[in-house]
Amino acid sequence: MTARTARLGRPLLLGAAAFAVGAGAFALYGAGGASNSAAPECRAARPVAERLLPLARGEVAALTVAKQSKPLPNLVFMGPDGTPKTLADYRGRTVLLNLWATWCAPCRQEMPALDKLQAALGGPGFEVVAVNIDTRNLERPKAWLKEAGVERLAYYADREAKIFQDLKRVGKAVGMPTTLLVDPEGCELALINGPAEWASEDALTLVRAALER
Numbered sequence: 001m002t003a004r005t006a007r008l009g010r011p012l013l014l015g016a017a018a019f020a021v022g023a024g025a026f027a028l029y030g031a032g033g034a035s036n037s038a039a040p041e042c043r044a045a046r047p048v049a050e051r052l053l054p055l056a057r058g059e060v061a062a063l064t065v066a067k068q069s070k071p072l073p074n075l076v077f078m079g080p081d082g083t084p085k086t087l088a089d090y091r092g093r094t095v096l097l098n099l100w101a102t103w104c105a106p107c108r109q110e111m112p113a114l115d116k117l118q119a120a121l122g123g124p125g126f127e128v129v130a131v132n133i134d135t136r137n138l139e140r141p142k143a144w145l146k147e148a149g150v151e152r153l154a155y156y157a158d159r160e161a162k163i164f165q166d167l168k169r170v171g172k173a174v175g176m177p178t179t180l181l182v183d184p185e186g187c188e189l190a191l192i193n194g195p196a197e198w199a200s201e202d203a204l205t206l207v208r209a210a211l212e213r
Helices: 003-029 045-055 105-121 138-148 161-167 199-213
Strands: 076-078 083-084 092-102 126-132 178-182 186-191
Touching: 045 199, 076 161, 092 105, 092 161, 105 126, 105 199, 138 178, 138 186, 161 178
Parallel strands: 092 126
Antiparallel strands: 076 083, 092 178, 178 186
């Protein structure tokens, strides 16, 4: 081998080595690899999410169904009786977790629909948990709900709006309203940042599919 041939061959050898390293990395971290897999505790959520995927349409077309479901933070808020509640308290039930505020016009717009969804499907296996995050004029949210005729939703609140920050920290809240569909193990099934017509047949069909066992 001449010196010139050796010089030409060296880049080819280096390129082959780099390709081998890259291929190994893809095998470890590529699609379907360990780093992208669903959390073990959320395995039961996968077939449910697959069932929901074709149903995110029409009035709920903006809903993003989780591709790799993971547990949500153990969010803390106040229950109707003023005692602390956490997301873990709802284990065994499917939850539609909604964050709303009276200063948020789209939030106010969708509250009657959420109330109707609770009336239609609420029960031992499902609840709409609408958490108010007003931090001022703390009596206003209850008064507004009464004026709007929202009667079926239990009143949940976080007067420090920490629940929004906790969801924002994990990339689940970027605006208001924020709504998450959560399975009985506390794993995310779907997310929407913005309002939806929750009393529509599209929404009812999707939630019913989430409740199938």
